[in-house]
Amino acid sequence: MASICLLRSCGGTARRICLRPQIFKELSPNSISKDVTAKTIVLSPAMSHYFQARRGPFTPAEKQGKHMMMASTHWKIERIIAVSMLGIMPASIYFQGPFWDFMIASTVMLHGYWGVNGVLTDYLEKFIPFIHWFWYALAMAGVAGLLNFNYNDVGVTKAISLVWKL
Amino acid sequence: MAQLLRQFGRQSCLFRHHGALLQKSIQPMASATAYEEMSDFWAKNRKLNRPLSPHLSIYKPQLTSMLSLCHRVTGIIMGVTVPAVAAVLLVSPGDFTTYITMIRDLNLSPALIAAAKYILGFPVIYHYINGIRHLAWDWALGFSLKDTYRTGYFVFALSLFLTAVCVHMI
Numbered sequence: 622m623a624s625i626c627l628l629r630s631c632g633g634t635a636r637r638i639c640l641r642p643q644i645f646k647e648l649s650p651n652s653i654s655k656d657v658t659a660k661t662i663v664l665s666p667a668m669s670h671y672f673q674a675r676r677g678p679f680t681p682a683e684k685q686g687k688h689m690m691m692a693s694t695h696w697k698i699e700r701i702i703a704v705s706m707l708g709i710m711p712a713s714i715y716f717q718g719p720f721w722d723f724m725i726a727s728t729v730m731l732h733g734y735w736g737v738n739g740v741l742t743d744y745l746e747k748f749i750p751f752i753h754w755f756w757y758a759l760a761m762a763g764v765a766g767l768l769n770f771n772y773n774d775v776g777v778t779k780a781i782s783l784v785w786k787l
Numbered sequence: 788m789a790q791l792l793r794q795f796g797r798q799s800c801l802f803r804h805h806g807a808l809l810q811k812s813i814q815p816m817a818s819a820t821a822y823e824e825m826s827d828f829w830a831k832n833r834k835l836n837r838p839l840s841p842h843l844s845i846y847k848p849q850l851t852s853m854l855s856l857c858h859r860v861t862g863i864i865m866g867v868t869v870p871a872v873a874a875v876l877l878v879s880p881g882d883f884t885t886y887i888t889m890i891r892d893l894n895l896s897p898a899l900i901a902a903a904k905y906i907l908g909f910p911v912i913y914h915y916i917n918g919i920r921h922l923a924w925d926w927a928l929g930f931s932l933k934d935t936y937r938t939g940y941f942v943f944a945l946s947l948f949l950t951a952v953c954v955h956m957i
């Protein structure tokens with residue numbers, strides 16, 4: 622619960638920094654016509670979606686969201702990846718090599734990406750709406766790092782066995 | 788507004804058998820959408836500024852909930868650690884074998900290395916085995932209270948045992 626309180630205060634601070642009420646006052650049609658620069662500097666209402674902490678109520682359109690696939694389809698793909706990981710993880714440790722490097726890196730990144738993204742959506746998005754962007758950045762850097770590690774370094778499976786032989 | 792609507796709703800319940808009254812009382816309901824009613828509900832609750840409830844600390848920790856929490860926590864830690872380590876390796880100048888040699892040259896005590904391996908290995912093995920349990924639940928298997936406890940003890944013991952095997956025997 623302490624963490625929830627912390628997050629609430631974080632959300633509040635974020636709102637105070639990013640969403641001072643005068644920002645929206647400046648966005649009224651009168652002020653924009655007076656000063657064109659205000660429009661370019663200040664957050665647009667569309668941007669405020671990413672900075673304003675919000676827990677509800679959500680319109681039916683917002684609840685539906687802009688998804689590329691059904692949630693059930695996504696769920697099935699998640700389970701397929703998870704079940705395949707049960708085999709891929711021991712196999713990649715046992716066989717090793719570039720193919721298994723790629724298999725373990727991609728499945729672990731996908732599974733971890735969806736998992737953490739779900740946790741952020743469920744618990745953190747309502748306090749810090751832009752939290753997803755940090756995760757997207759970290760995940761992209763992680764994928765780049767893992768691919769680079771597989772192509773230009775020893776590879777994930779070999780790295781695991783090297784660490785375990787210490 | 789919501790109060791007014793509820794009043795009308797209640798009336799319609801009271802005079803359910805009276806066709807004409809029912810017809811009249813339904814009409815104002817149709818003007819308010821579900822979203823508007825929900826907005827009023829949210830506004831009312833915001834104004835009341837209630838404390839967060841129920842507080843987590845009122846619950847007695849059970850094996851099942853703690854294992855579930857452990858699954859989440861290990862998952863989040865690994866999910867963040869893997870890309871973080873990969874990103875650090877991406878920007879670091881040396882290659883992996885150099886770092887391994889550097890660690891080997893430190894001549895760390897075997898106990899410290901074993902402890903590090905426990906810390907690295909347990910989350911992976913626990914999440915793997917408990918993940919099977921979670922996947923079984925996704926297929927609606929093993930939901931009875933007795934089964935959840937039995938598989939819970941089994942998973943925890945097995946993951947500790949397998950971690951020990953991996954650390955000391957491989």
